[in-house]
Amino acid sequence: xxxxxxxxxxxxxxxxxxxxxxxxxxxxxxxxxxxxxxxxxxxxxxxxxxxxxxxxxxxxxxxxxxxxxxxxxxxxxxxxxxxxxxxxxxxxxxxxxxxxxxxxxxxxxxxxxxxxxxxxxxxxxxxxxxxxxxxxxxxxxxxxxxxxxxxxxxxxxxxxxxxxxxxxxxxxxxxxxxxxxxxxxxxxxxxxxxxxxxxxxxxxxxxxxxxxxxxxxxxxxxxxxxxxxxxxxxxxxxxxxxxxxxxxxxxxxxxxxxxxxxxxxxxxxxxxxxxxxxxxxxxxxxxxxxxxxxxxxxxxxxxxxxxxxxxxxxxxxxxxxxxxxxxxxxxxxxxxxxxxxx
DNA sequence: AACAGGGTCAACCGCTGTTGC
DNA sequence: GGCAACAGCGGTTGACCCTGT
Numbered sequence: 001x002x003x004x005x006x007x008x009x010x011x012x013x014x015x016x017x018x019x020x021x022x023x024x025x026x027x028x029x030x031x032x033x034x035x036x037x038x039x040x041x042x043x044x045x046x047x048x049x050x051x052x053x054x055x056x057x058x059x060x061x062x063x064x065x066x067x068x069x070x071x072x073x074x075x076x077x078x079x080x081x082x083x084x085x086x087x088x089x090x091x092x093x094x095x096x097x098x099x100x101x102x103x104x105x106x107x108x109x110x111x112x113x114x115x116x117x118x119x120x121x122x123x124x125x126x127x128x129x130x131x132x133x134x135x136x137x138x139x140x141x142x143x144x145x146x147x148x149x150x151x152x153x154x155x156x157x158x159x160x161x162x163x164x165x166x167x168x169x170x171x172x173x174x175x176x177x178x179x180x181x182x183x184x185x186x187x188x189x190x191x192x193x194x195x196x197x198x199x200x201x202x203x204x205x206x207x208x209x210x211x212x213x214x215x216x217x218x219x220x221x222x223x224x225x226x227x228x229x230x231x232x233x234x235x236x237x238x239x240x241x242x243x244x245x246x247x248x249x250x251x252x253x254x255x256x257x258x259x260x261x262x263x264x265x266x267x268x269x270x271x272x273x274x275x276x277x278x279x280x281x282x283x284x285x286x287x288x289x290x291x292x293x294x295x296x297x298x299x300x301x302x303x304x305x306x307x308x309x310x311x312x313x314x315x316x317x318x319x320x321x322x323x324x325x326x327x328x329x330x331x332x333x334x335x336x337x338x339x340x341x342x
Numbered sequence: 343a344a345c346a347g348g349g350t351c352a353a354c355c356g357c358t359g360t361t362g363c
Numbered sequence: 364g365g366c367a368a369c370a371g372c373g374g375t376t377g378a379c380c381c382t383g384t
Contacts, residue, residue: 016352016378038369054370055353090372105373106351114349 013047017056021046025053026061059100066098070107078104079112083126 028044034057037050046053059065070078074096081092089101089108096104116123 014354036369050369051355051371052353058371059352087373101372102352109374110350 012041012049012052014052017060021048022056022061025056029057029061055102059102064098065100070099070111074099075107075112078108079126082108082112086124 024044024046028040032043034040034054037054040046040050041048041053044053048056077096078092081095085091087105089105093099093101093104113123116126120128122128
């Protein structure tokens with residue numbers, strides 16, 4: 001702070017570049033190459049600071065810049081790389097030929113990030129947003145709700161396909177994950193109990209009107225929760241399916257190892273009219289809950305929806321939303337050497 | 343037609359890391 | 364080791380455009 005910007009000195013020009021300035025810069029770099037940005041503008045006859053010249057060159061004038069809309073493959077790569085690298089835009093850009101860090105950053109902030117939020121996915125962690133699950137759990141534990149037989153899952157738009165028994169442990173798990181780095185089945189169960197007691201206490205102190213206000217506000221999350229359905233539905237799919245023939249006969253059917261980065265997704269499928277999930281929290285924990293709600297995507301082989309719809313470039317935003325709801329569901333295995341990717 | 347509000351993206355800003363003296 | 368210059372990064376800004384009222 002307090003350090004003056006380089007362009008403030010000597011009355012150098014700021015703002016959008018003109019075609020004439022672009023031409024001067026390109027001509028100079030064609031002759032002398034780029035680098036030595038400090039002295040470049042003076043030699044090129046530009047009233048710009050070196051920093052501005054460098055930015056203009058790297059972000060716009062370079063011949064290998066690919067302009068235009070991002071393809072599905074590029075978008076998928078950005079999301080996948082972001083889940084590994086975070087906001088390391090230059091590192092992401094280095095893996096996307098022809099795209100600049102600035103372009104990717106802008107695209108993330110204006111398109112992908114908002115879409116993830118709409119879908120109920122935290123763009124930082126790439127996991128379903130904990131607040132939605134917590135809202136469900138809190139509402140569901142209310143004596144008022146149960147006494148009036150209000151179906152919270154329907155209210156939140158996560159009704160038909162999901163057994164509510166999943167949501168409480170899921171919520172507890174997310175809450176627990178956020179407060180502790182190490183989650184063993186034992187202390188997770190303990191935490192689950194603690195959380196449910198907390199939620200119960202929270203709601204016992206609320207008046208019916210307050211609960212109604214909470215329910216009303218929950219309607220705001222409908223878009224997100226509808227898409228969250230897709231994520232939670234993944235719980236019923238490979239590689240570890242938990243299938244219930246009826247309310248008392250449930251079992252996990254493990255179909256193999258969890259995929260790692262770069263591997264194809266196990267085909268996405270429905271389990272008919274069976275009760276999808278009814279689990280103890282131990283099951284979730286033993287199998288790695290974060291991996292169950294997410295699996296590694298692949299641009300070429302991932303069936304996008306149960307109807308096997310194929311999406312191509314130039315599809316609508318809604319289609320991309322739908323696509324992403326599956327595409328984003330991957331998890332970074334602990335064994336992955338992130339440094340190796342860098 | 344005029345205006346407001348929101349989205350987009352090129353460019354800027356401040357900071358950090360690297361290099362050379 | 365200390366310093367300055369330079370290069371590069373990620374966050375932010377603001378002009379422009381589009382859409383809805």
